[in-house]
Every structure is written in structure tokens, then in C-alpha cells.
Amino acid sequence: MNHSAMLTQRPASATDLHEVVGFVLTPEELFFCYPKAAWPLTVGQLAAASAERRNSTVALLEGRPAGFANFYQWQHGDFCALGNLMIAPWARGQGVAHYLIAVMERQAREQFKAGRMAVSCFNANAAGLLLYGKLGYRPQAIVERRDPQGRRVALVQLEKTLV
Template sequence: MITPHRLSHRPAEARDLLIIATFMQSAEELFYSYPKASWPLTPAQVADAIDKRCGSTVVLLNDEVVGFANYYQWQEGLYCALGNVMVAPNARGKGIARHLIMIMEEQARTQLRAKRMRLSCFNGNTAGLLLYSQLGYKPYAIVERETPDGMRAALIQMDKAL
């Protein structure tokens, strides 16, 4: 685990697009973090997500971008919905996602006065489900979705009081 004092964060910028686009190593990973995108993830798709969403944030380790997330829905004073959670392959398993989610929770609470954070996680994303559960997120609905290869998937909707 990387200690939080070695990490920093800032709003995502145009110079980050190419780096973020390399985070997803397979079509399956991309589907889990950005279901509307097509494989392979491109800087243009990342730019589109930033343009259409709110609060796009990167986490840096030694000034290198290693994490990215944003809110795909938000209603000021009520809730934010966390999306596009991505971590660089060489930084996985080191606490980056946990740190990123905590940053996003704090920003939702302070900047958008959100009372709750929502997120959705596909049933096949075991690492995500375990992390979100450890961070206090509770399931409240399951919605059927279709994977890019036409298979059924369960999208587990979760939330947490901030």
C-alpha cells in the first residue's frame, strides 16, 4: 500500500487524456469502468466523458497520473454518482482506488454538498464490489444490462451516506 502522503490529486486536464486512455487493459475492464465507451479506449472518449460529466479528477503518485474518476450524475445538495473509476495497471493493488474514492467523496460533500454517493458495479467486477463494500457502500438495486458480447450482466447499484 502506498501511504496517502505520497499521493496528490487535481482536476483532470487535456494533457492527461492520452495517459488515462492507457489504463484499461481489456474490453472487459473498459466495460466495467466506462460501459458506453468502445474498445480500445481513446483520448477522444476520455475527453467526451470529461465534457459530459462533472468533477473529473486524477490522482498522482510522484507527479504521475495513476487514477481517474468523475461523477456521471449529480444533484447539488442531494447526491453524486461516481463513475469512470480507473487505475493505471502498474498502480493497482496499492490503495490508489481507495484513495481516489475517498477524494471523490470529500469533493462531493464539500463542493456539491451531496448527502449521498451512489455508484454502480457490474457483478463480474469482484475487485470493485469488494472495495466498495469495504468502504461502506450498500446495494440497493440490481439492474439487468447487456455486455458488449451480448451476455446478461447484473449492474449492482450501491450507495453510501456522506
């Protein structure tokens, strides 16, 4: 179902962060979207990340915050790296992630003159890997990381050319 008519976006505000921290339901989800954060996600942790990052953006579904993302790396004229992608549990499966990623791709092109966008996704995040593949992101590298329990995991680094 196409919900694009009901989806809008705007820069994230400090008050949005109180709602956004509730998007993350489990320690595993937090590891997927913000590996350096400690469970449970707090407004302070998200505010600190937002202060170091660029273009923290909220997607609104029918006026209600439904998604959040930002850039954790950016190189003007080259690339932006998508980070902290979180979708509200009530809004999952309604096109919010597709919409928000498209918004971030547009911001990367227009504000940073980026020719490509990078994303990283852990091997256990099948939904994320399938989403990025569907949106045209292609694997570039697989690097070893450790999960919060110290287990070896694979971080799949993907990239898409922005046109």
C-alpha cells in the first residue's frame, strides 16, 4: 500500500527524541540501529549522537513521528553514510523506511553533493538487509564486529549510487 501521501518529514527536534527512543523495543534492535549505545536507549544518548551527526530527520505518518535517521559520516562531494535508522513499531510495514531513506538520499545529493550513500547492516538484521537490497544498495564489504555479548558478527557495508 502506498502511504506517501500521508508521509512527511522535517528536521528532528529535541522534543522528538523522547518519542524516538521508544521506537527501539529490544537490545538487539538497539544494536542494529545504534551499536555504541547502551540498553535501554535514552534521550541523552540519542541527543549526544544527534549532536555529532548531521541531518537528524523525523518521518511523520499522518503527522505522528514514525521514523528517524541521520548521517554519521559525510564527505561533501563524495558520500553520506546513513545511521540511526529507527522506525516506530506501530508504523512498521507501512513504507516509512522506504520514504525516509529516499528523503535522506535526496538530502545527501542536494546538501552534500554526494554521489553515493553508504549503509551498514548487521548479518542478523534480515529485514534491514532485504530492505536495502530492494532499494538498490549493493554489498561492498563484510567486516567483523562484536555484539554486546562479545560474539563475532558480520557487518555488511552496502552502497548505492545516487543519481
